[in-house]
Amino acid sequence: MRFAREALGLAVLLVAGVVGAEERPQATFAFIVGVNRSVDADELPLRYADDDAARYQDLFRLLGARTYLLARMDQNTERLHPQAAAETSVPNWGEWQRLVEQLTRDVAQARARNLGTVVYFIYAGHGSVHNGQGYVTLEDRRLTGEDLAKGLIQRVEADQVHLIVDACSSYFLAYGRGPGGQRRPLKGFSEVAQLSEDGRVGLLLSTSSARASHEWEAFQSGVFSHEVRSGLYGAADVDGDGRVSYREIAAFVERANAAIPNERFRPQVHARPPKDGTWLVVLGKAMEHRIEVDGQEAQHLRLEDSRGVRLADFHNASGQRTWLARPIGTGPLYLRRMGDGREYRIDSMPEVVQLAALTPQQARTADRGAEHEAFSLIFSLPYDRQVVDAYDFQAPVLLEAEPARRRPTWRRVAGWSALGLAGASLGGGLWTTLSAREARSGNRATLPHAEAMGQNQRIRTLNHRSTTLYVAGALAAGAGLGMLLWPGAPAEALPVAGPDLAGVQLGGRF
The missing domain is CATH 1.20.20 (F1FO ATP Synthase)
Known part of the structure; x- marks a missing residue:
């Protein structure tokens, strides 16, 4: 049995190695933005966009990316992520332009060395609409569609560009809206429509039937962002090939939230891979240090580091093996079984940890009470290959609109x-x-x-x-x-992202 487990684990690395050998050597870049306080004075500040930015940096560095970070970190985040705090820049327009220029130069240098280039743009923060124009925000400026499309995506001539966006107060709706709503073109984001014609670009976008992207104190993170990171650590890699596809990550996030009964608290995901590829990330060397769960029983597990930072959650189905890349240099890790609260301590050695070889202990701390009833159901359903096979991001997704309200x-x-x-x-x-x-x-x-x-x-x-x-x-x-x-209800920004369409529309009732 032990030989079989080791052989299968070796196969994961061999597959990743074969992928790397077949493809052109790549340089990977991650431009990460986290904005708690919007330029819009009437927007309530977020609490954890800076934490999301720091954790995305940890993840993409583990995956081998060079990172560029814009986030104003509070004291707690600085204590938890001192390296990110030392490197980050204030998320304002001047620093945005400076880092875009630096990213553009670095990508050009990699291309000159005949390296393949992959750029990730990750945003956690605010999104809204004003005077018919949709935007996300920095602390001192709104980033319109033209800023994003022309000022970043088209300017950085990478082979592939992946957008991961967790934006508060915005829709990312695939094809249409339900009865009772009408749509009209949204000025200013029309430039994003060019993405549908650009085979380089892949989209992983958050949305919610509550018309907002949620944060949860138990995660100390945006819900969508935490789920995406959990999948990208390897939990979504259902076939164990060392890569996470757009279909796998979309199915992983959808399954994580499927048990939440109230749609207002059930995040959704809209995913569209690049036309010339299906993969969101290649785990590669990150899997040399990993945790292996044999799948003998279905269980919800959560991974924390010694600082109490919640790195990942997943729920493997019975018979579904799971591999999770683990960060190094942060002290011991703790993998908690959510069913009975017991946890496994994972030290820095050996490099490959078989969960079946460890003995669970009593948890160091008890969960805090009064957790939100809806969010506590996240990851309560198991994830396996059948979930991925059943997921179809090509199918139109219709988000039911609120009934049109008659004027008095x-x-x-x-x-x-x-x-x-x-x-x-x-x-x-x-x-x-x-x-x-x-x-x-x-x-x-x-x-x-x-x-x-x-x-x-x-x-x-x-x-x-x-x-x-x-x-x-x-x-x-x-x-x-x-x-x-x-309007009988406030106008809403409707960024559109589908297999053959990307743009933004404004919805309102007149």
Whole structure:
């Protein structure tokens, strides 16, 4: 049995080695942005976007990427991630431009050395819409579609570009929306439509039926981001080939949330691989230090480091083997069984740890109470090959819209009344203008002085009256149109991502 396990583990590395031997040597780059506080003053700050950025840096460094980090870290994150804190830059426009320039130069140098180049853009933070224009934010500027498409993706001439976006207050909807909603083009993000014609680009985008991407204190992270990282550590690699495909990661995240009954708390994922590839990451040498779960029983496991940072969660099905790359240099790791709360201590040696060879101990700490009932169901269902085979990201995904809300009766009555008043006022203004013109065209030179003065006064009165009526009519028309045409619900940014389409639309009800 032990020989079989070791042979299978060796096969994982051999497969990864064969993949690397067949393909051109690659240089990998990860541009990571985490923004807790938006440039928009009315947006409530997030708590864990900086933690997500630091953890993404740890993950992609483990996978061999050169990283570029924009995040303002709070004191707790600085203590937990001192290396990231030392390297990060403030997420403002000036630092964004500087790092994009540096990334562009580094990718060009790699291409000059005949290396394949892969760039990951990872964003955790805020997304919204204003005056018909969708955006994500830095601390001092909104990043529109043109900033993203032209200022980053097209400028960095990499062989492949993968976008992983966990944006608060935004939709990433694949094909359409449910009954009761209408859509219109969203200006400013039209440049992103060029992604659908670019075979280099793959998309892994968060969404939620609550119209927001959630954070959870138990993860100290965005829910979607934690699930994505869990899968990219290797838990989503269902066939053990040393690579995580877009289908595998999408099925992994969907399965993790399938048990949550309330759609508002059930994150969804929209995935579209590049046209010239199906893989999101190649685990490669990261799997030289790994944890192997033999799959004799289905169990939900979570991996933490000695600092208490929750690195990954997964739930293997019975009979489903799981391989998890493990970070080195952070002290012992702890793998907790969520069913009974017992945990395994994993030291730095040996390089390959067989979970079946370890003895579980009583957990060091108890879970804190009052965890959110919905999020506590995450990873409660097992993940295996059947889940991946059943997942189809090519199929249109329809997110049910909220029922259209009718405007109150008083708004309709007041709106039409205001338009009627506007019509009467404008008509009166026109009549007085014509009357003044007629009086002015008369032959006043032959009139006695007193009558001429009276005629001039009448013309001035008519002019004043017509001006007043025009102003009143315009104000009444504006008020009436506002009450009749103002959206019944806030307009929403609808970034579109499908197998053959990428763009953004604005949805609202009028």
